[in-house]
Amino acid sequence: MADVNRGNRPLSPHLTIYRPQLTSMTSIFVRLTGNALLVAALMIVWWFVAAAAGPDAFATADAFLRSWFGDLVFFLSTWAVWYHTFGGVRHLIWDMGYMLDVEKSETAGLIMIIASVLMTIFTIVVT
Amino acid sequence: MAFMTDRKRAIGNGSAKSGTMHHWNMMISSVALVVLIPIFVFQFGVTLGGTYEEVVAYYSRPVPAAIAVLTMLVTFFHFRKGVQTLIEDYVHGFARKALIITMICLSYGAAAFGVIAILRIAL
Numbered sequence: 383m384a385d386v387n388r389g390n391r392p393l394s395p396h397l398t399i400y401r402p403q404l405t406s407m408t409s410i411f412v413r414l415t416g417n418a419l420l421v422a423a424l425m426i427v428w429w430f431v432a433a434a435a436g437p438d439a440f441a442t443a444d445a446f447l448r449s450w451f452g453d454l455v456f457f458l459s460t461w462a463v464w465y466h467t468f469g470g471v472r473h474l475i476w477d478m479g480y481m482l483d484v485e486k487s488e489t490a491g492l493i494m495i496i497a498s499v500l501m502t503i504f505t506i507v508v509t
Numbered sequence: 510m511a512f513m514t515d516r517k518r519a520i521g522n523g524s525a526k527s528g529t530m531h532h533w534n535m536m537i538s539s540v541a542l543v544v545l546i547p548i549f550v551f552q553f554g555v556t557l558g559g560t561y562e563e564v565v566a567y568y569s570r571p572v573p574a575a576i577a578v579l580t581m582l583v584t585f586f587h588f589r590k591g592v593q594t595l596i597e598d599y600v601h602g603f604a605r606k607a608l609i610i611t612m613i614c615l616s617y618g619a620a621a622f623g624v625i626a627i628l629r630i631a632l
Contacts, residue, residue: 417591423584427581427619427626430568431622440561440564456557467543474539474543505554508554509557
């Protein structure tokens with residue numbers, strides 16, 4: 383059946399013209415952080431493999447992980463891993479049927495942002 | 510029907526017929542990671558920066574080694590599922606299949622390398 387009304391129907395929100403909200407942005411960043419953490423994860427695997435291989439291999443991997451590039455990756459990944467963890471906790475709470483309304487979701491989003499920043503500072507100070 | 514759980518009734522009802530198991534896998538692995546990740550982050554964070562001898566001595570201990578092995582296994586399982594969702598949302602056609610297979614190989618490969626390396630240090 384040909385649709386004569388094409389183009390005049392309500393459309394699903396297009397990201398480019400969609401007003402950013404706390405709930406959508408915190409959700410996007412959960413996805414972003416989770417997938418970006420692959421970089422740090424592979425660097426950690428390399429570090430363990432090098433440590434198992436011997437002192438020479440370890441020196442190479444360790445120098446890379448502790449270079450300015452490694453420091454940058456681990457600094458960002460420390461925040462990413464805490465943010466993603468708190469994001470995951472928010473998903474577990476949602477899955478149990480709590481905090482599903484917009485107001486409480488936004489409160490939880492704000493807590494995620496603050497808690498992840500605080501835990502990042504704490505992790506860097508302690509380790 | 511009264512004896513069936515909510516999950517059992519939901520299985521097979523999505524458009525792809527298999528999404529419930531994916532979601533359930535993400536849920537149980539995320540519960541494990543809520544425990545494992547904070548412990549691993551602090552253990553690894555303290556060890557990074559040490560000498561070769563210090564690192565090997567630390568991960569020769571059973572508890573840090575066990576935490577690290579479990580973190581490798583559960584993290585890469587969780588990543589393998591999560592990155593599949595990402596690819597399914599943004600990539601289409603043959604590239605989607607190829608990329609999903611590549612990321613599955615990468616995930617299980619990285620987990621295997623990590624686990625074998627930690628066990629070699631620990632044992």
